[in-house]
Amino acid sequence: MSRELDFKFKHENCKRAVLLFHGMTGSPFEMKKLGRALYNADFDVYCSCLPGHGTSPVNIKEVKWTDWYEDSMTRYIELKNSYDEVYTGGLCLGAVIALCIAAKYSEVNGVLALSTTLYLDGTTIPWYNFLMPLGVHTILRYYYSFPEREPYGLKNEVLRKKIAALQRKNTVALDNYPMSCIYELLKMSRFARQNMRKVTSPVLIMHAREDDLTGTRSADFVYNHISSKIKEYIKLENSYHLIVMDNERDFVFEKSIEFLNCLSKYTKNLKTEQSA
């Protein structure tokens, strides 16, 4: 995989930016369509490969969740210094990261939490999942990789075949989840759950009811534990885990833009009132 997968879509003199994060073992490729939609709605959009991603598949096994955390904080601070409004958003692990940033920085203007992964309890999690503590907390985590399997996070069969072919080549995403990576995700999820009450920024949560990797329990947890006054929770009926690529992606884009635009308008009105 190449780091050329990073993208940034910028306008001249734009004062609002969205910082997007992709999912575990994925890449900015999966966020590109959402990125373009947000760009067309007059947002600057940034998305880079998370540490350990976008390079050799071996590197992902060496990465720690603190690497993801520190890298994302650095990226947020860079944008905060250049823009009046900064929103964070992500898919899967990316959503967890976006929420962690909001937990640390209350100035985050809004969060898009898409298919948030706090628990691994989706429909394709295998029956021997009860062995996960042995796999994750012992040396075995460096041996085991959970192979990506049908339906590859997509309900749309045409897209599924395309993505499965790309994954087999490890060009835009890996075709397996190394257990050591899952271990780091679970540690980061635990950290996020412990700090969820510190999130006061407005949050839009979108989650597929039939998510094959993580059930709605994760999204329910976010909704019930954030301290945000403005929060919206949408359950999707015709998608699996990769909601930014699946059947309802246009709806996801539309809702995200609507949410961010509302927040942006609110922020501008507030500033006008304060300066008057």
Add this chain to the structure above:
Amino acid sequence: MMSVIKNIEILSLLMILVSNSLLIPGFLCGNIVLRKNENAIKFFAIFSVIMSFLMLLYIAGFFVFAAESILTGKFTAGVISLTFPASPFVIGYFASYEKVNRYTVIQIFTLILSLLFITGYIQKGLSL
């Protein structure tokens, strides 16, 4: 009652012996394959599930053995045997990908120690 306790002891010893004798070559084999072919995903998927089951058997065997030993007054054996089911998690806590070979060797070493402990216990029991 005594025969029930004896049966439990024998069962736990069997669980430990069977799991131990498969875990040691399993880790040796896994370590060799890992060094030669990191991307053998299917092999490692099946390998890890089997090893996890064996580890479950190993841990359960030692817990049952420890409980039986403590209940029958063999406190030393009981307390020492509790260190063995804890060892995979202690090793896992400190392990990192960069040093996976080293920690696998340490894991194999603790498995051998536990095997020696159990065989020593059995020999002592037989000689009495």
